[in-house]
Amino acid sequence: MTRWRRPGADEILLLYVLLATIGFIGNWLLRSAGSQHPLPSFLITAFLAWRVSRGGWFARRILIVASFASGAVAVTVVARRWDLTVMALVIIAAAQVAVLVSPPVYGRTRRVPVPVRAPGWTRLVRRPPAWLLPWGLLAGVLVTLACLGSMDWVAVPGCRPAASGACMALAEGYPLRWLTAVQPNVPLIAKGALLKDCTQWALASTLALYLAWLWLTAPVGQQD
Numbered sequence: 001m002t003r004w005r006r007p008g009a010d011e012i013l014l015l016y017v018l019l020a021t022i023g024f025i026g027n028w029l030l031r032s033a034g035s036q037h038p039l040p041s042f043l044i045t046a047f048l049a050w051r052v053s054r055g056g057w058f059a060r061r062i063l064i065v066a067s068f069a070s071g072a073v074a075v076t077v078v079a080r081r082w083d084l085t086v087m088a089l090v091i092i093a094a095a096q097v098a099v100l101v102s103p104p105v106y107g108r109t110r111r112v113p114v115p116v117r118a119p120g121w122t123r124l125v126r127r128p129p130a131w132l133l134p135w136g137l138l139a140g141v142l143v144t145l146a147c148l149g150s151m152d153w154v155a156v157p158g159c160r161p162a163a164s165g166a167c168m169a170l171a172e173g174y175p176l177r178w179l180t181a182v183q184p185n186v187p188l189i190a191k192g193a194l195l196k197d198c199t200q201w202a203l204a205s206t207l208a209l210y211l212a213w214l215w216l217t218a219p220v221g222q223q224d
Contacts, residue, residue, distance in 0.1 A: 006118060007118050007121060008116070008117045009053065009107065009116075013052060016100065020042065020046070020096065023089055024041065026085050026088060026092075030081070030085060045063070048063050055109055055113055056109065060105065060106075060109045067096035068093065068211065070093045074089040075090045075203055076175070076200075076204075078090070078199060078200040079176050080176070087203070094210065097211055097214070098214060099125070101214055101218060102118065102124055103116045104117060128210050129213065132206065132209050133206060136207075136209050137202050140199075140200075140203070140205045143205060144197050144201050147197065149172075151170055151171065153169070154170075174197070178193035
């Protein structure tokens, strides 16, 4: 029981595989992020996790990159899907990166393995600083506004055209178009689309800041 109360690399990697299992099931159900047939990818992930448990530093790096990429793919569909499963996939990917950069897993993959055990499961993922959330939200708002540079013509709902092109309006925003000028100098804001866009970019910004903070504040020699 002591091993499970103070997890080492083996227990943490088992958690990683469990998170990967949940993530692959979620991807398969959504059929949007990742392969529709996740079994081969899952087997490769399980093999790489086993290699990490044997001290494979290169396998650890591959898993870190793959987990980060999986989270990046999931976060780009938050606004379009607006599904709790998608948000869960983003959080799972971030948790996978966090456990892979934990001292016990890193110690296992050093040239001379160092046995390290975490003080407990709650201490496994380092608590982010207080400034991270507000800065992540601010960055999300700024990215949402910056995406107003993405424009496209859309059909005006309920419009009956009296002339060609009369029911088309220029809409701005990405990935959802939330700002439209139906009439000159009369902007129309789709509040639901704005909320979804802002949530997506705030989530992406917060997670990016958290992962960058994890890497920058890692102990000397662990930034790989």
